[in-house]
Amino acid sequence: DAKTTQPTSMDCAEGRAANLPCNHSTISGNEYVYWYRQIHSQGPQYIIHGLKNNETNEMASLIITEDRKSSTLILPHATLRDTAVYYCIARGDNYGQNFVFGPGTRLSVLP
Amino acid sequence: DTAVSQTPKYLVTQMGNDKSIKCEQNLGHDTMYWYKQDSKKFLKIMFSYNNKELIINETVPNRFSPKSPDKAHLNLHINSLELGDSAVYFCASSPGTGIEKLFFGSGTQLSVL
Numbered sequence: 388d389a390k391t392t393q394p395t396s397m398d399c400a401e402g403r404a405a406n407l408p409c410n411h412s413t414i415s416g417n418e419y420v421y422w423y424r425q426i427h428s429q430g431p432q433y434i435i436h437g438l439k440n441n442e443t444n445e446m447a448s449l450i451i452t453e454d455r456k457s458s459t460l461i462l463p464h465a466t467l468r469d470t471a472v473y474y475c476i477a478r479g480d481n482y483g484q485n486f487v488f489g490p491g492t493r494l495s496v497l498p
Numbered sequence: 499d500t501a502v503s504q505t506p507k508y509l510v511t512q513m514g515n516d517k518s519i520k521c522e523q524n525l526g527h528d529t530m531y532w533y534k535q536d537s538k539k540f541l542k543i544m545f546s547y548n549n550k551e552l553i554i555n556e557t558v559p560n561r562f563s564p565k566s567p568d569k570a571h572l573n574l575h576i577n578s579l580e581l582g583d584s585a586v587y588f589c590a591s592s593p594g595t596g597i598e599k600l601f602f603g604s605g606t607q608l609s610v611l
Contacts, residue, residue, distance in 0.1 A: 419597065430502075430588050430602030431541065472539070480596045485554065488533075488541035 391475045396493040399469075405462040407492050409475030412456040417479045420451060421486070422460045424471040431474065431488070434460065465496045501525050504589045504603035511579055512611055519574045519606045521589030527601070528594030529553075530572035532564060535586045535605070544587075547572050548594050579610045 392410045399405040411420065421436040435442055435449045437458075442449045448461040462469055474491040478484055504521040511517055523530060531554075532544040545564045546554040552564065561577045576583060586605045592598040 423600070425541075428605070430590070430604050431600070433599045433601070436597075436599070474541075478598075485543055486598075486600060487543075490540065 391477055391489060393473070393475050393489065393492045395490070396495070398495050398497055399462075399465045401467060401496055401498050402464055405465040405469065405494055405496070407460040407462075407473050407475075407494060408457065409460070410457045411475070411477045414455050414477050415479070417481070418477045419480060420449065420455075420458050421476045421478055422447070422449065423474045423476065423486075423488075424469075425474070425491070426468075426471040434473075465494075467496050467498065470494060470496045500604075502589055502591055502601050502603040504587075504606055506606060507604065508607050508609075510609045510611065513579055513581060515579050516575070516577045517579060517608070518576070519587055519589075519608070521572050521574070521603060522570055523589075523591040523601070524570065525591055525593075525601060527591040528569065529592045529598075530566070531590040531592070531600070532572065532574050533588040533590060533602075535588060537585070541588070544574075545572075576608075579608075581610050584608055584610045 419436050422434040423431040425431045437449045451458045472491040472493050474488050502523045529548045531546040535541045544558045547566045563575045565573045586607050588605045589603040590600045592600050
């Protein structure tokens with residue numbers, strides 16, 4: 388699986404959009420980009436995933452660059468409850484492949 | 499209904515003891531996992547099970563053994579507990595179709611004294 392790099396931490400004002408970047412320059416053609424988050428003391432929570440096209444669901448939007456070497460997770464209107472560690476993972480679609488969690492980005496949403 | 503539930507939430511025990519953590523999922527998923535999150539907060543996979551077959555074992559000491567009585571359960575048994583086993587252990591499940599979404603339990607905080 389391709390390695391991903393994310394900033395260690397970010398701040399965002401409540402009500403504003405939170406844009407969390409992720410670099411995955413060695414991603415291969417069959418690897419999807421997944422985002423999970425972990426709110427303090429809870430298990431990680433799936434947010435969104437995508438291959439090439441931008442994706443949107445009720446939680447967030449995922450923007451993947453055309454060359455697929457980087458992506459951005461967008462929380463359109465961050466709330467205090469979005470304060471968490473956000474993990475970007477590149478994983479192939481073959482059955483049995485691992486999800487490798489890195490250190491992630493610690494997002495603090497400030498009032 | 500909680501999708502992935504694990505018990506107990508907290509487990510405090512002495513070195514050398516044997517303990518188990520239970521996990522159940524009601525999502526009808528085919529694959530279940532155990533992850534360990536250490537004090538530095540890194541999440542590392544320990545095991546995954548699909549249809550009662552171990553498909554991943556990431557250099558975990560053989561003191562740790564997963565037991566799956568059926569598709570909905572994957573319990574973690576730990577023998578001869580050591581101080582370094584103190585961590586938060588998360589159970590997870592996924593459909594097992596290739597393009598996966600992991601669903602995690604709320605974790606078991608294990609403290610070995």
